[in-house]
Amino acid sequence: MGDSTTVYEFAADAGIARLAPAGTGDPDGVGGHVVFRHSARWLPQRIDHEAADLLSRFTVPRTADEVISAYCHDRGEQAAAVVDDARQVVAVMVGRGVLVAQGQSGSPPAVGWASGYRTLRCVRSTDDAEVWEATGPDGEHVALKIAAGDDDVAMLHQEAMILPRLNGVAVPRLVEWRPGPDLCLLATQWTQGISPDAAAAPLIDQARAGSAAAFTALLDLALSILDAYIALHAADVVHGDVHQGNILVAGTTATLVDFGQARPWLPPMLVPTRRVEPGYAEPEFATAMLHRHPSPHPSAASDQYSLATLLYGLFTGSRYLPHTTNLRDWLHRVAHQPPDPLPDWTRRHHPALETVLHRALAKNPTDRYPTLAQLRHDLVAARPVHDSAPQVRCW
Ligand SMILES: Nc1ncnc2c1ncn2[C@@H]1O[C@H](COP(=O)(O)OP(=O)(O)OP(=O)(O)O)[C@@H](O)[C@H]1O
Numbered sequence: 001m002g003d004s005t006t007v008y009e010f011a012a013d014a015g016i017a018r019l020a021p022a023g024t025g026d027p028d029g030v031g032g033h034v035v036f037r038h039s040a041r042w043l044p045q046r047i048d049h050e051a052a053d054l055l056s057r058f059t060v061p062r063t064a065d066e067v068i069s070a071y072c073h074d075r076g077e078q079a080a081a082v083v084d085d086a087r088q089v090v091a092v093m094v095g096r097g098v099l100v101a102q103g104q105s106g107s108p109p110a111v112g113w114a115s116g117y118r119t120l121r122c123v124r125s126t127d128d129a130e131v132w133e134a135t136g137p138d139g140e141h142v143a144l145k146i147a148a149g150d151d152d153v154a155m156l157h158q159e160a161m162i163l164p165r166l167n168g169v170a171v172p173r174l175v176e177w178r179p180g181p182d183l184c185l186l187a188t189q190w191t192q193g194i195s196p197d198a199a200a201a202p203l204i205d206q207a208r209a210g211s212a213a214a215f216t217a218l219l220d221l222a223l224s225i226l227d228a229y230i231a232l233h234a235a236d237v238v239h240g241d242v243h244q245g246n247i248l249v250a251g252t253t254a255t256l257v258d259f260g261q262a263r264p265w266l267p268p269m270l271v272p273t274r275r276v277e278p279g280y281a282e283p284e285f286a287t288a289m290l291h292r293h294p295s296p297h298p299s300a301a302s303d304q305y306s307l308a309t310l311l312y313g314l315f316t317g318s319r320y321l322p323h324t325t326n327l328r329d330w331l332h333r334v335a336h337q338p339p340d341p342l343p344d345w346t347r348r349h350h351p352a353l354e355t356v357l358h359r360a361l362a363k364n365p366t367d368r369y370p371t372l373a374q375l376r377h378d379l380v381a382a383r384p385v386h387d388s389a390p391q392v393r394c395w
């Protein structure tokens with residue numbers, strides 16, 4: 001934590017949300033609050049009413065001492081233990097990047113390192129990495145990634161080694177790689193696009209209401225994403241980080257970004273710790289986490305599973321397993337619970353969709369499709385009869 005004069009506020013992408021009271025939609029049925037940070041890799045974390053009361057006071061930027069003293073005063077409790085607890089809660093939230101020093105959320109990148117680049121907008125800022133929309137020395141529109149800290153530097157190294165191998169196929173072109181011992185910069189061509197769920201959202205309601213054209217557009221969207229991954233796997237590259245934020249969709253093209261977790265690892269073998277978005281984790285990873293084993297390496301089969309979780313949501317608008325905010329419960333579901341059946345309305349459009357997605361979501365990797373090309377084949381072979389309907393594109 002900073003010194004006692006540091007004024008804290010919520011990071012731009014962080015906050016507290018109230019869960020519905022028990023029995024009114026809260027998946028775990030206990031009510032309360034959660035604290036979240038969109039750019040972080042942890043799930044929203046449940047906090048009790050006291051912590052929520054304490055943290056909500058940072059909605060107005062204030063020092064930790066001011067907030068803790070007002071909190072204790074309002075509660076009529078000045079005991080040292082209460083003050084210590086409050087200090088600990090604030091320290092944890094500062095450590096997790098939920099509370100930041102005033103004005104530091106999305107501050108410009110490290111001076112000097114971005115020389116030659118003009119930053120336009122901070123896309124993502126985490127403890128050790130920043131992503132900026134920027135223009136390069138020759139005016140090219142780029143995504144600028146800057147990393148400090150061992151793991152983030154290792155991931156940027158990995159990305160810099162993988163991208164040239166793909167040479168712009170299904171991925172942005174590498175513009176510049178500027179490595180350094182403690183800080184690295186990687187610029188890629190800026191790619192217009194939106195996330196798959198944003199592209200699918202307007203279509204799902206229409207498809208649910210019976211529109212064959214909207215369902216065909218959803219299918220085409222799914223195929224464009226599959227095609228990008230098929231191209232990736234054809235180049236012997238495993239993404240290892242399939243999720244909504246790493247796919248940009250524009251028209252009939254999907255572009256994949258973020259190759260920090262990709263394989264194969266190329267020299268100099270700076271192997272980063274594997275990080276996974278829990279909602280897309282494969283059973284191999286979930287099982288390893290539950291047993292406290294080292295995380296397994298990503299594989300084409302794990303890409304397929306994660307992609308199937310994404311496609312399930314894309315076609316149905318729902319998660320493939322019942323949601324929970326408890327990470328351990330979630331990992332247990334991923335490891336053991338069969339995926340939910342698809343809603344009935346999808347069967348009217350594509351009777352085999354459930355069979356295809358459930359195979360890709362098999363718990364045992366060897367029960368999944370041998371390749372994504374075969375998954376794609378089954379999706380198209382069982383294409384609904386009305387696929388000649390006019391195509392609707394909403395993205
Ligand atoms: N070349 C690009 N063109 C357009 N947008 C990009 C590009 N590269 C990255 N982005 C945007 O920046 C966001 C963050 O980039 P990226 O995923 O590479 O960084 P990250 O910090 O490793 O993200 P995370 O750890 O959350 O997966 C992406 O979700 C995407 O919206």
Ligand SMILES: [Mg+2]
Nearest residue numbers: 245246257258
């Ligand atoms: Mg990413």
